[in-house]
Amino acid sequence: MMRSCTAALRTLRVLRCRLEGAFPAARHPVLARRWFSTEKVIPKDQALPNPSWSKDLRLLFDQFMKKCEDGSWERLPSYKNSKLVKEQLSQAQLFTRGYEDGLGFEYVMFYNDDEKRTVCLFQGGPYLQGVPGFLHGGAIATMIDATVGVCAAIPGGIVMTANLNINFKRPIPLCSVVVINSQLDKIEGRKLFLSCDVRSGVDEKILYSEATSLFIKLDPEKSLT
């Protein structure tokens, strides 16, 4: 028993050294405490309503949950997603999930496998302000990238954004709700082509942004660096 514990600890130490070599961020004291702690952290599914969600976001969420009942749509939880990764995702892995409720990115994604579509319901909080009163373009780009990224990663596996083209057509009021609708258009070998639009929530009358993107399925033979 003692011997197997010592061996397990040694293996953990070796893995930690390797991780720190590959990811220098693992040396950061706060991250290291979080990543290497033996304390059991109970993850929170942040893709569920919280008190900061507006009436519109709740309404859209309820509408999509209804669509999930016949199995055509599926809600994608924030921390554990059998469609993307088998293991639990650490809360720290996606920077969009690093804000207190309501201050940054509040969102939930739904996926339709038959139509190869991902819809993201998104409410951008006060920390995402660019021009006063409106969302920063980088925050919009982030959410577009995340939505098309999920739409590419579910069929494509491990993919990276190679190109993202966005036309910002109207500014998005801070704290309003938008619907990001993305679609896998075509796959050519390792290349996945996707398109996306961002519209006002509930009525979808205002077209805020349009985007196209190219994702590349990583070649396991090639190094990323």
Ligand SMILES: CCCCCCCCCCCCCC(=O)SCCNC(=O)CCNC(=O)[C@H](O)C(C)(C)COP(=O)(O)OP(=O)(O)OC[C@H]1O[C@@H](n2cnc3c(N)ncnc32)[C@H](O)[C@@H]1OP(=O)(O)O
């Ligand atoms: C796993 C955990 C999942 C959980 C996450 C939840 C999802 C969250 C989602 C969050 C999402 C966040 C996502 C993020 O934030 S990803 C972060 C931002 N993206 C990057 O940092 C990517 C940096 N770029 C690269 O690493 C490489 O360039 C990649 C890997 C993309 C391709 O390098 P690779 O060496 O592998 O490929 P290749 O060069 O042989 O090219 C292959 C083919 O592709 C064509 N090509 C390449 N580039 C372009 C281009 N720009 N326009 C047009 N075409 C292009 C090329 O001509 C060729 O075509 P062909 O000659 O074959 O016809």
